Amino acid sequence: MSRLSFRPRPLDIHKKLPILKSFKDFEDDETPTSTRNSQLLRIVPEVEHEAHVPHAPSKKLASEIPTPQFVYVDTYERDYSCTFVQPTSYLRARGARAEIGEFVEYDLDNEDEDWLSEFNEERDILTPEMFESLLFKLEVLDHKARERAGLLTATLGSPIPVLLRFETAMETLQSLNVKYTILESVYDYWKEKRIQWLKPILRRLQPAPAVNDTNPYNVFRPREKAHRLHTRRMQRRENNVQSFEKLRQVRRNLDQAKSLLEALIKREEKKRDVIESEVTLQRMQMKYKHETEFLEDNLAMSGFTPFSSKLVSSEEEYFDSDDVMTSLLPRSRSTVQNLHPYDTNLPMVPTVSAKQELKRIQVPHGWPHKLDPLEPVLLFTKPLLPGKLAVAGILPPDSIAKNGVSAQPPYTFRGRIGRGGRIIFDRSNLLMQTPIDCGNSYYMPPKPRPSTCN
Amino acid sequence: MGSLDTPISAENGSAHATGHGKSPLTDGGTRAAPADSVPEFEPSKRRRSSMLPLEVGTRVMCRWRDGKYHPVKVIERRRVHGCGPNDYEYYVHYTEFNRRLDEWVKLDQLDLDSVEAVVDEKVEEKGASGLKMTRHQKRKIDETHVEGHEELDAASLREHEEFTKVKNIATIELGRYEIETWYFSPFPSEYNDCLKLFFCEFCLNFMKRKEQLQRHMKKCDLKHPPGDEIYRSGTLSMFEVDGKKNKVYGQNLCYLAKLFLDHKTLYYDVDLFLFYVLCECDERGCHMVGYFSKEKHSEESYNLACILTLPPYQRKGYGKFLIAFSYELSKKEGKVGTPERPLSDLGLLSYRGYWTRVLLDILKKHKGNISIKELSDMTAIKAEDILTTLQSLELIQYRKGQHVICADPKVLDRHLKAAGRGGLDVDVCKLIWTPYKEQS
Numbered sequence: 001m002s003r004l005s006f007r008p009r010p011l012d013i014h015k016k017l018p019i020l021k022s023f024k025d026f027e028d029d030e031t032p033t034s035t036r037n038s039q040l041l042r043i044v045p046e047v048e049h050e051a052h053v054p055h056a057p058s059k060k061l062a063s064e065i066p067t068p069q070f071v072y073v074d075t076y077e078r079d080y081s082c083t084f085v086q087p088t089s090y091l092r093a094r095g096a097r098a099e100i101g102e103f104v105e106y107d108l109d110n111e112d113e114d115w116l117s118e119f120n121e122e123r124d125i126l127t128p129e130m131f132e133s134l135l136f137k138l139e140v141l142d143h144k145a146r147e148r149a150g151l152l153t154a155t156l157g158s159p160i161p162v163l164l165r166f167e168t169a170m171e172t173l174q175s176l177n178v179k180y181t182i183l184e185s186v187y188d189y190w191k192e193k194r195i196q197w198l199k200p201i202l203r204r205l206q207p208a209p210a211v212n213d214t215n216p217y218n219v220f221r222p223r224e225k226a227h228r229l230h231t232r233r234m235q236r237r238e239n240n241v242q243s244f245e246k247l248r249q250v251r252r253n254l255d256q257a258k259s260l261l262e263a264l265i266k267r268e269e270k271k272r273d274v275i276e277s278e279v280t281l282q283r284m285q286m287k288y289k290h291e292t293e294f295l296e297d298n299l300a301m302s303g304f305t306p307f308s309s310k311l312v313s314s315e316e317e318y319f320d321s322d323d324v325m326t327s328l329l330p331r332s333r334s335t336v337q338n339l340h341p342y343d344t345n346l347p348m349v350p351t352v353s354a355k356q357e358l359k360r361i362q363v364p365h366g367w368p369h370k371l372d373p374l375e376p377v378l379l380f381t382k383p384l385l386p387g388k389l390a391v392a393g394i395l396p397p398d399s400i401a402k403n404g405v406s407a408q409p410p411y412t413f414r415g416r417i418g419r420g421g422r423i424i425f426d427r428s429n430l431l432m433q434t435p436i437d438c439g440n441s442y443y444m445p446p447k448p449r450p451s452t453c454n
Numbered sequence: 455m456g457s458l459d460t461p462i463s464a465e466n467g468s469a470h471a472t473g474h475g476k477s478p479l480t481d482g483g484t485r486a487a488p489a490d491s492v493p494e495f496e497p498s499k500r501r502r503s504s505m506l507p508l509e510v511g512t513r514v515m516c517r518w519r520d521g522k523y524h525p526v527k528v529i530e531r532r533r534v535h536g537c538g539p540n541d542y543e544y545y546v547h548y549t550e551f552n553r554r555l556d557e558w559v560k561l562d563q564l565d566l567d568s569v570e571a572v573v574d575e576k577v578e579e580k581g582a583s584g585l586k587m588t589r590h591q592k593r594k595i596d597e598t599h600v601e602g603h604e605e606l607d608a609a610s611l612r613e614h615e616e617f618t619k620v621k622n623i624a625t626i627e628l629g630r631y632e633i634e635t636w637y638f639s640p641f642p643s644e645y646n647d648c649l650k651l652f653f654c655e656f657c658l659n660f661m662k663r664k665e666q667l668q669r670h671m672k673k674c675d676l677k678h679p680p681g682d683e684i685y686r687s688g689t690l691s692m693f694e695v696d697g698k699k700n701k702v703y704g705q706n707l708c709y710l711a712k713l714f715l716d717h718k719t720l721y722y723d724v725d726l727f728l729f730y731v732l733c734e735c736d737e738r739g740c741h742m743v744g745y746f747s748k749e750k751h752s753e754e755s756y757n758l759a760c761i762l763t764l765p766p767y768q769r770k771g772y773g774k775f776l777i778a779f780s781y782e783l784s785k786k787e788g789k790v791g792t793p794e795r796p797l798s799d800l801g802l803l804s805y806r807g808y809w810t811r812v813l814l815d816i817l818k819k820h821k822g823n824i825s826i827k828e829l830s831d832m833t834a835i836k837a838e839d840i841l842t843t844l845q846s847l848e849l850i851q852y853r854k855g856q857h858v859i860c861a862d863p864k865v866l867d868r869h870l871k872a873a874g875r876g877g878l879d880v881d882v883c884k885l886i887w888t889p890y891k892e893q894s
Contacts, residue, residue, distance in 0.1 A: 013825060017825060018823050021863065065552070066552075066555060070766045071632045075664075080629065082738050084735075084739040090682070091678055091682070103673070107666055109644065113663070203705075220705055
């Protein structure tokens with residue numbers, strides 16, 4: 001039995017295969033199944049047998065394949081001259097002979113030689129070299145003539161006419177210093193030969209056989225490159241209704257996929273537009289909110305020292321952040337500079353309160369006026385209503401302080417509802433009008449946490 | 455052996471004057487050993503005269519160059535001179551050997567007593583119809599013929615053998631050597647009338663007469679193949695010739711190579727191929743030793759189309775060098791490659807040897823697991839070729855539901871020994887080459 005009785009799983013070429021360095025490995029973890037057993041039993045004796053009788057099958061076979069013979073050519077040393085010197089650098093190709101020009105590509109054949117010896121009649125009228133050169137030039141001239149006439153497309157099989165006229169040939173060949181009569185004879189001989197051959201006698205100028213020429217004796221057809229099909233499936237493409245339908249189905253599927261993708265692109269673009277609009281909306285709302293909030297602040301938290309509304313309304317104050325309070329406060333740098341140094345703080349207070357007084361008149365009471373009903377309610381920035389706070393029994397810390405020792409508290413407090421819904425009073429510097437915690441404040445007092453109530 | 459050399463060379467000597475194919479010879483005088491001189495044995499005389507001339511398809515014993523008689527089959531016959539039934543010579547196929555040894559033999563080489571009474575029935579049948587072509591086409595394909603043809607279907611094999619059944623050129627002269635040809639080659643029709651061709655060793659132009667070659671040698675300006683030298687190690691040089699830039703050279707090379715390659719096709723033009731010509735260089739020039747051709751763009755990942763070591767240089771390791779070289783080029787291209795099929799008997803042998811050597815050398819040194827793909831990446835040998843090589847050496851075993859590679863050092867050494875050492879190594883650092891790019 002030389003084959004396994006079961007069919008092994010096809011081998012995965014990407015899978016790492018263990019390499020067993022010894023046949024013993026086979027035996028050691030051998031399981032007692034009959035197939036494997038027999039396989040191994042088969043291998044081991046074979047190995048032993050081969051080890052004992054060293055043989056070289058392929059080598060033996062090679063020496064057994066007989067081939068035809070060869071002999072040495074005795075004239076070789078004479079025919080080929082010792083004139084080659086190998087340069088130290090690698091040799092580079094020159095242009096092809098046809099491009100170099102002067103080389104006589106044509107070699108006389110038997111027919112030419114016979115004609116020449118008859119023509120010469122033992123005298124040296126025309127040397128073989130000159131004859132070769134003349135025939136070569138006639139061929140090239142005729143080729144050029146056919147090229148000019150646009151007759152080069154002919155393929156092998158159809159006769160190729162001689163277009164070169166003797167007079168034309170004469171004009172060019174005159175420079176070779178050959179007698180007129182000799183040229184005439186050579187031309188006649190060449191033309192006759194050409195008519196007989198039906199094709200150029202210089203092989204380079206002979207056209208290739210047609211692509212669909214099936215004659216196996218005709219060789220070196222041009223090969224159309226574009227026509228090659230890439231996959232096997234394409235190569236055995238059948239031209240019938242079934243495959244037509246199949247291809248139509250493929251086309252339908254692809255069209256559907258395409259429109260689906262286009263719709264998808266549209267949808268995603270719309271989504272992006274929506275997001276962008278929302279962002280713009282948010283920004284505008286925030287900007288708007290800042291303005292209204294401060295108005296509200298000033299109105300609602302009358303007990304707290306408000307900010308100058310001038311700061312808030314200025315275009316520079318626009319800030320893209322969700323924490324309105326903290327973002328807003330440090331923005332007052334110009335004001336801060338104005339307020340600096342500290343001793344200017346006292347006259348400031350009445351001015352501010354006067355402005356605040358004015359605004360209170362203009363703005364009606366109640367919840368802040370929402371111009372846009374869609375405006376999201378940012379709970380933690382909601383201003384506190386002092387009335388409601390009072391009802392709930394919550395007092396701003398500074399009012400508590402007023403009842404205490406200090407009449408002029410070092411801090412002022414601003415109330416708001418925090419993120420978690422707690423009511424937060426931010427302690428802020430009265431003079432600087434910045435929160436105590438603020439990093440870019442000039443004044444950095446020891447850092448008590450903002451007090452929270454509730 | 456020696457006794458047989460004479461008739462063979464006698465045939466070669468008169469070769470250039472001999473007519474080709476079935477045309478009767480006009481120079482009968484030069485033919486040695488006319489059929490009448492064959493020593494005859496009385497009892498078989500009558501039987502023999504009735505069977506002459508032998509029919510195509512006859513099986514008979516024939517004396518070969520080793521002096522022994524071997525079974526042959528008559529492939530073709532032709533009249534030599536006169537018109538008697540004895541005035542024929544026969545083109546025979548030695549059924550034990552490859553087609554490359556088919557040759558024309560004279561009647562005295564045949565042992566007429568051994569003629570098998572039953573000629574191929576099919577041949578007999580069709581013989582009556584008188585259509586020669588049909589008769590040959592129907593010729594039963596000899597079983598022993600099949601070596602090296604496994605990959606061709608019967609129809610294309612028949613067609614192939616029909617049109618190449620008789621060698622047209624018997625010998626060639628190429629540089630220092632006069633070489634007997636192996637197979638038919640479709641030379642242009644102008645060369646139908648000659649049996650010997652004279653090749654210029656460098657530009658490979660071929661001529662019918664020695665004087666023509668000698669005249670050519672005076673003007674031939676080439677001393678090496680007309681391409682770029684891409685490798686040089688000692689006296690060994692490799693040239694890359696673009697079939698498009700040197701069309702005539704490429705075609706000449708193909709005509710020449712076909713004389714030694716059975717399944718080479720010259721169907722398509724050479725401009726899509728690159729030819730890598732290996733040369734031994736001396737003070738006379740660079741002498742072609744062998745070559746391989748390669749498609750500029752292969753869609754089937756072929757890295758080699760045809761490979762040939764010329765007979766005088768065979769069995770010296772040049773073939774293995776050419777194969778190794780083709781894989782080195784593939785490595786530089788970063789591709790895996792495989793030779794175009796079918797491989798000849800000698801070609802397959804060389805490739806098997808190369809694959810075995812390369813793969814087993816790796817397995818010997820490698821530690822840990824390895825996949826076929828990794829082997830392929832390391833060697834540029836196509837995965838399928840690796841599989842067939844390892845499987846034919848029975849180094850891949852299937853056990854416990856998985857494949858394992860057996861790399862017992864003793865077993866590997868035995869296989870390596872059998873594969874023979876590759877004579878000449880390719881020294882990669884001497885290869886100066888960039889992959890072909892279309893200039894457009």
